[in-house]
Amino acid sequence: MPDDLTDEFGEYAHEDMLQALVLSLLTSADLDELCDDADLPQLTHDDGLPVTITSARTYRDAGVLTLDRGVWLELSDGSVFGLTVQISRRPRGEVTLRRR
Template structure:
């Protein structure tokens, strides 16, 4: 099983897993619900309608020209954001991946 996980996440497992987690979190619920859950104000557009995420894709899937890992977000109000996952320090010991 470990070989399957190594193939899926490769050498950059931390970045890949965090990228997948951010993408999942931002597509698993409506943006207004996520704001409520985090006790944050909701984003609304010029008409007072809640802003929602229309697309959340990895940088690679979105065609972003970078070697960084991250999630490309497109919102219903026309705004676009890139959330980059950047490693500042690698672990000092071997990391093992396991499925739950």
């Protein structure tokens, strides 16, 4: 495993990679666009405007007191969600990281 990737993702590569992927996905487009892409209905406010993601941070950056990896989401309607990445089984063999 290259040193820079080991430093970046460490011992918990699977959890860290999935956490980074979810964070990237949820901050790369508006929630209504993500719903359209997934063929899901859009969340809207009473005035018809789409609900938006106002903040998406890792649990660590959001100050969530847990050892789990995850993404803390705050939406414009005032709701708050924690999306936890929790491993249920470790890989059977060695897995390496590589840049594309």
